[in-house]
Amino acid sequence: MKKKPDRLCVDKEDLADFRMLLEEKDSPLYKRENKDVFVMAMTTGYKNGARLPLKTREGFIREEYLSVEERSIIKSIAIQQDKNLSILLDMEKVCQIAEEYARGGIKYLKDSVFQKSHGAYPKRLEAELLDEFEGHHMASISKDE
Amino acid sequence: MRFKSIRMKNYRQYKEVEIPLYSRGNDLPVTVIEGAMGTGKTNLLNAITWCLYGKEEHLSIRDRGLPIINNIVLSEMKGLQSDTVEVKLTVEYEDGKTEIFQRRQDVTKPKGDNPLIFGRSELKVFIKDKKDRDWHVSEDPEFRVDRVLPHDIQEYFLFDGERLDKYFAGEHRRGLKKEVFEVSQLDFFEKVIDHLEKMNTNYQKELENINPKADEIKQKLDRRKVELQREKEEREKIELKLNEAKALEEQLLDEVKKLPISGEKIEELKGQKDKFERRLKSLEDEIAKLNQEKLIYLVDYSKLITTYQCMKNTKEMISTKVEKGEIPPEFKKGFIEKILEKGICICGTDVTEGQHRQAVQRLLEQCDELDEISQELIREDHNLLMLLEKVRRFKVGLERISRDIVNRERDYELTSTRLKEIETQIFGIDDEKVKNAERRYKATKREIESFADAIGMKKQSIKDLTNLISDLEKAYYNEVKKIEKHDSVKCKLEFSRDCVNVSKDIMVEVMEEIRKAIEERTKDQFLKTIWKKETYKDVRIDDDYNISVLDQNGMEAIGTLSAGERQFLALSFVNALHMVSGFKTPIVIDTPLGRISGVPKLNLARGLTSFLEGKQLVLLVTDQEYNPEVRAAMGKSVGQEYRIKFIETENGSKAEVASYEEKT
Amino acid sequence: MSEDVNARIIKRIHDGPYKKNVKEFLLWAIREELHKQGTKWIYKDEYNLKINHWCDKETK
Numbered sequence: 001m002k003k004k005p006d007r008l009c010v011d012k013e014d015l016a017d018f019r020m021l022l023e024e025k026d027s028p029l030y031k032r033e034n035k036d037v038f039v040m041a042m043t044t045g046y047k048n049g050a051r052l053p054l055k056t057r058e059g060f061i062r063e064e065y066l067s068v069e070e071r072s073i074i075k076s077i078a079i080q081q082d083k084n085l086s087i088l089l090d091m092e093k094v095c096q097i098a099e100e101y102a103r104g105g106i107k108y109l110k111d112s113v114f115q116k117s118h119g120a121y122p123k124r125l126e127a128e129l130l131d132e133f134e135g136h137h138m139a140s141i142s143k144d145e
Numbered sequence: 146m147r148f149k150s151i152r153m154k155n156y157r158q159y160k161e162v163e164i165p166l167y168s169r170g171n172d173l174p175v176t177v178i179e180g181a182m183g184t185g186k187t188n189l190l191n192a193i194t195w196c197l198y199g200k201e202e203h204l205s206i207r208d209r210g211l212p213i214i215n216n217i218v219l220s221e222m223k224g225l226q227s228d229t230v231e232v233k234l235t236v237e238y239e240d241g242k243t244e245i246f247q248r249r250q251d252v253t254k255p256k257g258d259n260p261l262i263f264g265r266s267e268l269k270v271f272i273k274d275k276k277d278r279d280w281h282v283s284e285d286p287e288f289r290v291d292r293v294l295p296h297d298i299q300e301y302f303l304f305d306g307e308r309l310d311k312y313f314a315g316e317h318r319r320g321l322k323k324e325v326f327e328v329s330q331l332d333f334f335e336k337v338i339d340h341l342e343k344m345n346t347n348y349q350k351e352l353e354n355i356n357p358k359a360d361e362i363k364q365k366l367d368r369r370k371v372e373l374q375r376e377k378e379e380r381e382k383i384e385l386k387l388n389e390a391k392a393l394e395e396q397l398l399d400e401v402k403k404l405p406i407s408g409e410k411i412e413e414l415k416g417q418k419d420k421f422e423r424r425l426k427s428l429e430d431e432i433a434k435l436n437q438e439k440l441i442y443l444v445d446y447s448k449l450i451t452t453y454q455c456m457k458n459t460k461e462m463i464s465t466k467v468e469k470g471e472i473p474p475e476f477k478k479g480f481i482e483k484i485l486e487k488g489i490c491i492c493g494t495d496v497t498e499g500q501h502r503q504a505v506q507r508l509l510e511q512c513d514e515l516d517e518i519s520q521e522l523i524r525e526d527h528n529l530l531m532l533l534e535k536v537r538r539f540k541v542g543l544e545r546i547s548r549d550i551v552n553r554e555r556d557y558e559l560t561s562t563r564l565k566e567i568e569t570q571i572f573g574i575d576d577e578k579v580k581n582a583e584r585r586y587k588a589t590k591r592e593i594e595s596f597a598d599a600i601g602m603k604k605q606s607i608k609d610l611t612n613l614i615s616d617l618e619k620a621y622y623n624e625v626k627k628i629e630k631h632d633s634v635k636c637k638l639e640f641s642r643d644c645v646n647v648s649k650d651i652m653v654e655v656m657e658e659i660r661k662a663i664e665e666r667t668k669d670q671f672l673k674t675i676w677k678k679e680t681y682k683d684v685r686i687d688d689d690y691n692i693s694v695l696d697q698n699g700m701e702a703i704g705t706l707s708a709g710e711r712q713f714l715a716l717s718f719v720n721a722l723h724m725v726s727g728f729k730t731p732i733v734i735d736t737p738l739g740r741i742s743g744v745p746k747l748n749l750a751r752g753l754t755s756f757l758e759g760k761q762l763v764l765l766v767t768d769q770e771y772n773p774e775v776r777a778a779m780g781k782s783v784g785q786e787y788r789i790k791f792i793e794t795e796n797g798s799k800a801e802v803a804s805y806e807e808k809t
Numbered sequence: 810m811s812e813d814v815n816a817r818i819i820k821r822i823h824d825g826p827y828k829k830n831v832k833e834f835l836l837w838a839i840r841e842e843l844h845k846q847g848t849k850w851i852y853k854d855e856y857n858l859k860i861n862h863w864c865d866k867e868t869k
Contacts (some may be wrong), residue, residue: 140537
């Protein structure tokens with residue numbers, strides 16, 4: 001089993017965008033941590049099917065800072081990408097997938113947060129999440145669980 | 146005594162009018178003269194006062210601007226022509242004596258547009274005793290007027306009914322005691338006392354320089370008397386100020402009552418406004434905080450919801466493996482590799498080669514790569530279960546936060562509305578003006594209290610000085626007794642002192658008797674005839690002639706009397722005064738029923754006639770006052786009835802008086 | 810003085826516990842004031858005369 005990397009990276013080009021989401025008062029991630037913006041960018045990228053390889057790697061978060069929840073999400077994304085549980089044997093690969101989705105998602109995230117045309121971001125976010133929640137019947141318990 | 150008739154020539158509206166006010170054949174004491182407003186009714190009253198005193202005491206604002214001479218006569222006068230204004234009042238006495246009071250004034254119209262020239266008005270009094278045939282002219286007409294009705298008290302006999310309640314108003318109250326004194330004609334007796342005191346002073350002067358001790362006491366006595374006089378004068382001044390302050394207090398209270406809102410209420414509203422503003426701020430902060438909390442909630446959930454299916458699928462994959470028994474593996478790959486490496490099984494069998502080794506190798510081949518991460522997968526299975534559970538609770542949690550926000554926002558709306566209501570109440574109110582008005586009112590009240598206190602102190606000081614003077618006088622007379630000579634002067638001195646003291650005692654007693662008599666009579670009249678018999682229990686008049694009306698609970702009710710009731714009280718008081726005064730002079734009332742309507746009006750009309758007791762009563766009424774019901778109520782006492790007819794011509798106007806029954 | 814008040818005063822003088830000479834003098838003074846009202850008179854001489862007359866008379 002390959003050793004897992006000690007940090008997750010973003011592309012140097014995207015650093016400004018990540019920082020903006022952390023530093024702008026209007027941003028929902030204002031004064032949050034790097035990992036918060038990374039994970040959110042990653043899940044946004046995953047939702048939109050946007051995955052981009054990194055050109056210039058820039059260390060962004062330490063792996064050890066990730067919570068159990070965040071790790072589970074990252075692993076799930078990787079597993080579903082590969083459709084194989086074995087991908088967990090290659091944590092480098094797992095992290096790479098996460099980084100690439102984060103890269104793909106950051107632009108989407110930034111645009112979504114700062115665009116004014118469809119109302120305030122929190123309201124849009126709430127509507128989207130409820131839509132998805134209802135749409136996938138997430139409130140009901142399935143036999144498997 | 147009766148007013149027999151009044152004759153007016155060229156006097157205001159009355160060009161040539163004679164009104165019999167009483168006839169021997171008809172002994173009923175009431176004469177009614179009815180006239181609409183502006184026809185000259187009140188000028189009949191003015192004619193009487195002008196005749197007796199040379200003054201028109203009740204002149205209207207309009208008439209003040211017009212000359213006393215009738216305008217038709219004036220218009221007919223040419224340049225430098227004169228004519229005379231004349232009023233004659235004939236008075237008849239029980240003993241058959243008749244007096245005619247005649248006042249005349251010449252008026253000359255100058256040439257051109259120059260103002261009229263008024264001569265001095267002249268009063269003459271013609272007297273005829275019963276047995277006389279001829280009239281003789283009084284040498285002292287003013288004295289004769291004084292015998293009929295002294296000017297100082299005429300307003301208790303010839304008055305405007307609508308202004309009767311000035312008796313209870315501040316300015317008038319001050320003089321009431323003094324006026325009762327005058328109506329009672331105790332001034333004669335006061336003259337006796339005054340003369341005696343002067344004689345006393347003269348005798349004291351004669352005894353000066355004889356007994357030094359007596360002189361010393363006398364000097365002290367004189368100083369104290371001066372001091373007493375000063376205290377009395379100061380008290381009067383303070384009483385004047387007190388009455389002015391009371392009048393101002395009434396006016397300020399009126400202003401305060403008209404204020405849209407009280408100062409206290411303004412402060413209360415301001416307090417509420419501040420409270421609501423603070424509450425709004427606090428709610429704003431809470432709403433902002435909750436919105437932030439909600440955003441964090443959504444942001445945290447977004448990653449879970451977005452990857453829900455992903456996590457669910459992953460869990461399913463793991464669960465399938467678990468169900469199939471693939472994880473956890475029966476044995477670990479590492480364990481098998483170790484066996485092969487060591488070449489010996491845990492059972493001790495040699496597995497370095499041969500079929501045992503092959504068997505172990507086959508086991509190794511069966512091992513899944515997942516074996517290495519099976520523990521991890523089992524952990525992930527559990528983690529994912531927790532995460533999916535968490536997602537399930539998303540909506541409940543969101544609803545809870547949203548509800549909190551909605552509640553706060555509703556609270557904010559309500560508070561905002563309430564704040565707007567308060568701001569509307571406060572808007573446009575000049576709270577400085579309100580506060581100033583209230584401040585002035587309170588300051589005036591305090592001033593009144595301090596004046597009342599000062600008067601109290603003066604009263605005490607006057608009492609103390611009076612006692613001191615009395616002691617000094619006793620001491621003085623004791624010293625005087627020791628003087629061996631001048632017995633005659635001593636005797637006169639003592640005697641005159643005794644007379645003064647007795648007179649003063651009698652004066653006080655009689656004044657008290659009069660006060661009680663007036664009080665009793667006023668109460669009797671008022672309670673007997675007032676229409677609300679159950680409401681009022683007592684009427685009191687104190688030493689200063691302040692009148693109180695007590696209700697059934699013994700509480701002061703004078704402030705709650707209606708206009709009609711006050712008028713009635715005033716009439717009762719006037720009647721009591723007449724009884725005491727002994728004056729037989731008739732009463733003339735202008736508009737006695739003007740302020741009252743309905744049943745009280747009828748009661749008052751009936752009550753008026755009970756005031757008479759042998760006196761003549763002349764009533765000057767409007768057509769509205771003297772309606773058929775009132776006429777019927779008074780019918781039994783009315784001897785003469787007249788109506789004033791007002792006639793306008795191109796040269797001016799005049800009033801004529803005709804019998805009431807004549808067609809107009 | 811009004812008859813009514815006059816009567817009250819006179820009654821008090823008559824009925825009061827005063828010395829006889831005082832009563833007599835006061836009754837005289839009241840009558841005199843009423844009689845002389847409106848006229849000019851020099852009260853001092855007449856008062857002095859009467860005071861002189863009454864001051865040492867029988868008091869009972």
